Amino acid sequence: MNYIYVYLIFSKTGTWLSRALNIFSDTKYVHASISFDDSFSKMYSFGRTNPSNPFSGGFVEENLFDGVYKNNPLSECIIYKVKITDKQYDCLLKEVQLFQSEKDKYRYNFLGLFGVLVNRPLKRKDHYFCTQFVSEILIKSEIYYTQKMPELIKPSDLFLVHNKELIYEGLITNHPLTQCS
Numbered sequence: 001m002n003y004i005y006v007y008l009i010f011s012k013t014g015t016w017l018s019r020a021l022n023i024f025s026d027t028k029y030v031h032a033s034i035s036f037d038d039s040f041s042k043m044y045s046f047g048r049t050n051p052s053n054p055f056s057g058g059f060v061e062e063n064l065f066d067g068v069y070k071n072n073p074l075s076e077c078i079i080y081k082v083k084i085t086d087k088q089y090d091c092l093l094k095e096v097q098l099f100q101s102e103k104d105k106y107r108y109n110f111l112g113l114f115g116v117l118v119n120r121p122l123k124r125k126d127h128y129f130c131t132q133f134v135s136e137i138l139i140k141s142e143i144y145y146t147q148k149m150p151e152l153i154k155p156s157d158l159f160l161v162h163n164k165e166l167i168y169e170g171l172i173t174n175h176p177l178t179q180c181s
Contacts, residue, residue, distance in 0.1 A: 005082060006081070008080045008158060009078075011077040027154075030155060034096070034134050034137070043061070044061060046109070058104075076170065082143065088143050091141040110129075115152070131155055138158075
């Protein structure tokens with residue numbers, strides 16, 4: 001059986017939303033993204049669609065070294081590579097492509113964040129927050145198993161994904177790829 005890797009990126013940017021979520025979080029990393037390659041130039045999540053506008057949220061293609069991360073030089077991250085099968089990879093890629101193909105219809109689930117705080121899922125059609133999105137596609141791809149609904153998943157819950165290996169933790173500006181630029 002062949003195995004390949006995907007990458008889970010958890011970050012703390014220092015934006016006002018990141019700082020507010022950090023107050024109620026059990027981990028310092030409050031944002032989650034997924035990437036199919038270790039250049040981290042294409043990461044997928046739900047967040048700001050315009051880095052300078054905190055209220056414009058939806059499905060986003062992020063770059064670890066640009067946008068919100070570049071605008072906040074003290075951004076920190078922890079990155080895991082996750083070993084998966086070809087079948088899981090294909091399913092995961094298909095899920096992300098579905099979101100990409102209709103990205104304009106998706107919005108950020110701000111209300112859902114409050115649901116997590118009070119442990120009451122707030123599922124809204126075409127609305128996601130970062131960990132809701134990442135966990136949902138990981139669950140559908142049979143990479144992550146949990147009894148929790150995606151609407152209640154926190155970044156620390158995603159630390160329980162199996163077959164993962166820590167590859168970096170620290171300031172994004174200190175990441176080895178940043179040093180090569």
